[in-house]
Amino acid sequence: MSDLRVIAIDGPAGAGKSTVARALAARLGLEYLDTGAMYRAVTFAALRRGVLDDAAAVAALARDVTLEVGEHGVLVDGVDATVEIRSAEVTRQVSRVAANSAVRTELVARQREWAKVRGGGVIEGRDIASVVFPDAELKLYLTASPRVRAERRVAEAGGDVDEVEAQIAARDSYDSSRADSPLVQADGSRVVDTTGMSIDEVLGAIEGLLQEQE
Numbered sequence: 001m002s003d004l005r006v007i008a009i010d011g012p013a014g015a016g017k018s019t020v021a022r023a024l025a026a027r028l029g030l031e032y033l034d035t036g037a038m039y040r041a042v043t044f045a046a047l048r049r050g051v052l053d054d055a056a057a058v059a060a061l062a063r064d065v066t067l068e069v070g071e072h073g074v075l076v077d078g079v080d081a082t083v084e085i086r087s088a089e090v091t092r093q094v095s096r097v098a099a100n101s102a103v104r105t106e107l108v109a110r111q112r113e114w115a116k117v118r119g120g121g122v123i124e125g126r127d128i129a130s131v132v133f134p135d136a137e138l139k140l141y142l143t144a145s146p147r148v149r150a151e152r153r154v155a156e157a158g159g160d161v162d163e164v165e166a167q168i169a170a171r172d173s174y175d176s177s178r179a180d181s182p183l184v185q186a187d188g189s190r191v192v193d194t195t196g197m198s199i200d201e202v203l204g205a206i207e208g209l210l211q212e213q214e
């Protein structure tokens with residue numbers, strides 16, 4: 001057993017992971033890490049340097065870049081990229097960067113180090129329970145129907161629900177079928193389907209699961 005207190009949250013885009021992870025971290029007095037923001041930040045830096053099509057250069061960049069992913073935003077080499085990492089261009093390209101094994105090796109190491117210096121945290125992504133922290137205190141797989149996930153994304157960022165649903169489906173399928181660390185329901189993960197649930201209801205369900213673990 002690990003001596004870190006880690007709550008691992010995985011699931012597809014739009015399942016409510018970030019909102020739930022942030023609220024859960026506040027309730028438990030832990031810090032929160034959005035690992036998707038790290039893959040987005042590397043994608044943003046690769047686009048800016050014009051190296052996106054060169055897998056080795058993207059991997060080298062992942063090792064060199066300074067990333068600060070915190071409550072207040074994302075700094076890439078000291079420059080605020082909080083808004084840019086959510087751009088349509090980054091969203092379109094990020095799955096490709098996330099399928100690069102050398103990038104994953106580097107970011108997984110950084111995620112483990114992040115938790116080590118803090119004694120744990122609430123960490124969300126796609127492979128947190130399956131690869132990064134298989135010994136997490138609680139492993140959650142958050143999901144929701146594709147329609148509801150698209151509606152949530154549109155409520156946050158605008159757009160057309162049908163189009164966003166199609167984009168989400170394409171990204172899910174890419175993230176779930178890649179060779180390295182695909183999105184899966186890890187062994188021992190508890191599945192929470194958030195379709196039709198409010199944030200408070202989801203948090204209540206998760207607190208119930210935490211109590212069961214004690």
Ligand code: DC
Pocket residue numbers: 013035036037039040094095098099124125126127128171175
């Ligand atoms: O959660 P998000 O949409 O911001 O994630 C962006 C991309 O990064 C998504 O396509 C999947 C990938 N990702 C990953 O492969 N592993 C993680 N731990 C987190 C995100």
